[in-house]
Amino acid sequence: MKSNTQKLLVSMYPPSSHATLTLTQAQVGVFLPELTVAGLRSALYRLIDKGLVKNLSLEGGQQYYLTSRGSELVSRLFPALDFDPDQWQGKWLQVVFLAGPSHDRDFRLLRSMLNQKGAHAIARGVYLLPELSSDDFIKWCKNGYQDSIQIQRISSWEMGGETEWIIRSFELESITTAYSGVSKEIERLLGTLKRGVRLTQREKMQIPLVFDRFWEVLGVDCGITPQFINDCPHPRATLGGLQHLVQRGFSQVE
Numbered sequence: 001m002k003s004n005t006q007k008l009l010v011s012m013y014p015p016s017s018h019a020t021l022t023l024t025q026a027q028v029g030v031f032l033p034e035l036t037v038a039g040l041r042s043a044l045y046r047l048i049d050k051g052l053v054k055n056l057s058l059e060g061g062q063q064y065y066l067t068s069r070g071s072e073l074v075s076r077l078f079p080a081l082d083f084d085p086d087q088w089q090g091k092w093l094q095v096v097f098l099a100g101p102s103h104d105r106d107f108r109l110l111r112s113m114l115n116q117k118g119a120h121a122i123a124r125g126v127y128l129l130p131e132l133s134s135d136d137f138i139k140w141c142k143n144g145y146q147d148s149i150q151i152q153r154i155s156s157w158e159m160g161g162e163t164e165w166i167i168r169s170f171e172l173e174s175i176t177t178a179y180s181g182v183s184k185e186i187e188r189l190l191g192t193l194k195r196g197v198r199l200t201q202r203e204k205m206q207i208p209l210v211f212d213r214f215w216e217v218l219g220v221d222c223g224i225t226p227q228f229i230n231d232c233p234h235p236r237a238t239l240g241g242l243q244h245l246v247q248r249g250f251s252q253v254e
Contacts, residue, residue, distance in 0.1 A: 004032060004034075004035065004043065005043065005046075005047070006077060007031060007032055007215065008028065008031070008032065008043055008044070008047065008053075009047070009052065009053075009066065009070055009073065009074050009077075010031075010074055010078065010081075010215070010218070010239070011023070011028055011031040011032075011211075011243070012028065012053065012064060012065055012066045012070070013066060013071060013074045013081060013236075013239060014065075014066065014071065015236065015237070015239070015240030015243065015244075016236070016240075017082075020065055021065060021066070021243060022056070022063040022064065022065045023063065023064055023065070023243070023246070023247070024061055024062065024063060024064070024250075025037075025040060025041060025044065025061070025062060025064065026250055027246050027247060027250050028040065028044065028064060030204075030207055030208060030211075030246050030250055031208060031211050031246070032208070033208045044064055047070070051067060051069050051070075052066065052067060052069055052070035052073060053065070053066060053067065053070055054066075054067055076136050078218055078221075078223075078235075079130075079132035079223040080118075080218060080221040080222070080223035080224075080225070080235045081218070081235050081236045081239065082236065083132065083223050083224065083226060083227070083234070083235075083236075085226070085227045088130060088131070088132060088224065088227065090155075090156070090157065091130070091131040091153065091154065091155050092128055092129065092130060092131055092153070092154040093128070093129050093130075093131050093134055093137075093138075093151055093152070093153060093154070094122075094126065094127070094128050094150075094151070094152040094153075094154055095110075095114065095119070095126070095127040095128075095129070095141075095149055095150070095151055096125065096126050096149060096150040096151075096152070097110075097125035097126070097148075097149055098147070098148055098149055098150065099147075099148055100148060101144065101145060101148045103144065104144070104145075107125075109144075110141075110144075110145065110149070113137070113140070114127050114129065115220075116219065117129050117137065117222065118130075118170065118220055118221055118222025118223065119222070120169045120170055120222075122169070128154075129222060130222055130223055130224050131153065132222075132223045132224070138151060163228060166224075166228055167228050167229070170222050170224070170225075171220075172224075172225045172228055172229055172232070173229065175217055175220065175221050175225050175232070176225060176229045176231070176232040176233075178213065178216075178217035179214075179217060179225075179232060179233045179235065179238055180231075180232075180233060181213070182210055182213050182214045182217070182233075182238055182242075183233045183238050183241065185206070185210050185213075186210060186238070186241040186242055186245055187241070189203060189206070189207070189210075189245055189249070190241065190244065190245055190248070193245075193248045193249060199249045203249075204249060204250070207242070207245060207246060207249065210242065211242055214235075214238060214239065214242065218235060221235065
């Protein structure tokens, strides 16, 4: 799935499992300013055709929102957005390379997939990642890497300084710093709106840049940062603040 498509889906991901978020086309476009109006409309309708997005006609224009299928896809692609410590329970997957298949002799494609999931190389050809939304990943591996890799489930950590090692190896402090910076910028811009002052054009142009910063850290977040660092802003709450900012700053229905 292309990056712009993923960004569109993430931009409409609801702030909680019990909420529905609707955005106008113009508001969705704030997250992807590089798309033309026609290009954005085309991308949205492709997602509608796939059953990932729905639209509804309200007075003044169209509103778009994720279907349950769309939300489930985002949760699988970016488990950090739906992280629940009670569901994770400290379980891990260990992926061990054996011999590359004909379509991926050097495991470049598999390494790319593991990097997208925030996996950490603990040794040459051995990767560790939290067992979050892993069913699709395991199915994908079985389809393309049968007899080429091993996947082992690890349910307990017996010794070896688990917390310190995980924070260091998965760069959780850097991830926390990045999320915190994004959250502070969102709060600053929302503070302007709460004072009854409209955002300047320059401030509006900052919003997609803030989203890009969020997108970059989300792409390397293995999904367990709030479990190990208490003051880490939850990615879903951070995204929700950004969506609220867009709704307030671009409230005109188009």
